[in-house]
Amino acid sequence: MKRRLQGSPVLLIVGLLVLLCIPGFWWQPHQAASVRAHYQSALAPVFLVPGSSATQNRFNALVKELNHETPKPHSLIRVEVLTNGHLHYSGHLRHGDNRPFIVVGFENHHDGYANILKQAQWFTIAFKALQKTYQFNHFSAMGHSNGGLILTLFMEQDLAATKAKADRLMTIASPFNLEESDAEVDTPLFKQLVAKRDQLPKRLLVYSIAGSQTFAGDGIVPFDSVNRGKFIFQGRVKNFTQITVTGANANHADLPENKQIVGLIRQDLLT
Amino acid sequence: MPSLTVWGQRLVKFELAWQRHQQVRAIRHALRLTFPLVFLGSLATFIDQAWLQTTGYYYQTLHVNHWLLQLTLLKRYVRLVSAGTLGFSGIMVAFAVSYYLVADKTAHPTDRLLAGVTAVIGMKFFNVDRGTVLQVQSIKWSANNLGLSGILLGILMGVLVGNSFRWVVQRRTTQEEQLTQSLWLTSIWTLGTAAVGLLWVSAQTVSFNATLIGLLRWPFRLSHFIVGLWGFSALTGVFAWLGMLGLLATTGQTVETAQNLAAVLLHHGWQLPYPLTVHTVISVYANFGGSGMVLGLLLALFLTRPPRAQRRIGWLSVLPTLGNLNAPLMTGLPVILDPLLGIPFLLAPLATITVSWICLHLNWVPAVAYPLAAGTLAPLLAYLGTGGNWRAFALALVDLAISTAIYWPFLKWLWLAEAQGGDEK
DSSP states (O other), rough: HEEEHHHHHHHHHHHHHHHHHHHHHHHHGGGHHHHHHHHSSSSEEEEEEOOOTTTTTHHHHHHHHHHOOOOSSSOOOEEEOOSSSEEESOOOTHHHSOOOOEEEEEEEOOSSHHHHHHHHHHHHHHHHHHHHOOOOOOEEEEETTTHHHHHHHHHHHTTHHTOOOEEEEEEOOOOOEEOOOOOOOOHHHHHHHHHHHGGGTTTTTEEEEOOOOOSSBSSBBBBBHTTTHHHTTTTTTEEEEEEEETTTOSSGGGGGOOOHHHHIIIIIIII | OHHHHHHHHHHHHHHHHHHHSHHHHHHHHHHHHHHHHHHHHHHHIIIEEEEEEETHHHHHHTHHHHHOOTHHHHHHHHHHHHHGGGHHHHHHHHOOOHHHHHHHOOOOHHHHHHHHHHHHHHHHHTTTHHHHHHSSOOOOOOTSSSSSSGHHHHHHHHHHHHHHHHHHTTOOOOOOHHHHHHHHHHHHHHHHHHHHHHHHHHHHSSOOHHHHHHHHHOOOOOOOOHHHHHHHHHHHHHHHHHOOOOOOOOOOOOHHHHHHHHHHHSSSSSSOSOOSSSSSIIIIIIISTTTTTTHHHHHHHHHHHOHHHHHHHHHHTHHHHTTOHHHHHHTTOOOTTTTHHHHHHHHHHHHHHHHHHHHTTTTOOOOOOSSOBBBBOHHHHHHTTSSSSHHHHHHHHHHHHHHHHHOOOOOOOHHHHHHHHTTOO
């Protein structure tokens, strides 16, 4: 009698142990998928896409300024996508750098709706090649002028297939309605962006920055065109913030070197 | 075996002498006094970490967020309970040690309570927010090191303050309360500890506890050699046995762990660049029930027919220990500052580390790469960490059996000591 009583607490505890292990065994087949879904690579590059008439060297000064006060400077990798889809690399990833800047420029960097669509396709080619080389699964991005349009098109059309996650997007003076100054007119690009806005990543944080030279726009892009970003992003992504910058260097071309914008990039994109 | 019995007898005799020493008796009573709060806090921590956090075992396997209502509210409540109970265990111990040291020398409650309170105040002076002291701001007290990791400091304060009160009370010629004496004592301690606290805060930017934790990490970078792992385990074990619980969490190995995970996810097969680290060996195979393989202690406790009080403590500690929290057993039995339990507390992890290291080194068992959920049942840590490998599970069961076997004789000797009166006079 005593021996049976002595054994039974241990049996009870062992029984409890087995019982509590059951959820673990039952869940284990789903574990690999769950780990993969939650996995965040250490490397999370920051893509920079310039606007029309600009090459992959457009942001050299900006990166230099951003690296100015950081203890660990970010690497700069420049990629040029040629019209035949081939890639031309320069720069390298420094060992231990988890947030390099990757600038993607295009051989055909002209303006226009048709060109922008082609540039979005070329960006996808570059993105997939870089993803294969560097094995990252999340990233942030900044696009100046048409660069913001290219990134938005990429995120709507091709991002899901790459299985990467977009953390933050910053568009600087991006004309979502091209250079149309009439608020009643919707360009085909705008209609396309609005049509596919449900494909945007739900956890994306978006910052849209407008520059200004006059009360109508930044000298090239009207305010109404930049403001149209709200029809695309608001309510579709996690957070949408729109900022208007005025003062020195706030006209369209000078915006990437604007000190306020450099500060915003540091604060909102690089955190 | 006659030689074992001789050693056993020697250990039991030493244990009794140790337990009956007046200082140790006060410390043991104080630790047992904190057990109810530690038990409650550990239960709350178990529920929080394992059921309510996204990194919890039950949260993930039972999909808690799909069926539990008011998850956030419950999480906040449980965290508050845990912080309020466990987060004050160091202070409680300081109070109680000082109180018990004075209790048998005087019948006046005021003397006893004043001794306890003075110890608490002294301890507080070592836990003040540095910035608010050095600049002219209203002083803020930090609560970081007053919890489980502060039990050692609490014991030290209690012993120092309590003994001074005890000495004064012993030399009283009359049995009446003497306010001036008590006032002098309390003032000296208060002003003294305030001065030392200020000195510490001016000279150091980190707290006393954080300095000790820094000492822990310093020598053991060679963790792929087994000696490094032994050293790390022994050092954390000694600190835990002295009363600094809950230190095993930070090891500074996250870069290797991240690279292991990346290697497994991005390539086929299970090839790890760092198969032997503190994480893959100690966190998985030497942490059953918390540091010291306390789950083995729990099983051995029930296998050896304990006396009633300890059996009750064992039953109450089942759930937290299954959730890898060793605080209830550490303060309830207590294991802290108990030589007879301290030996297996250090030996059991060393044994399991050796066995596991050999198996990993010879590639009989793969190393873990997947992240480990909090509150995972001990044998499942290896199984889930390797993505469902049965050999890892078998190794874990073997380790559990080894640790239970190591605790078994020591617990039998401990009950022998208890049967001979334990720490009663």
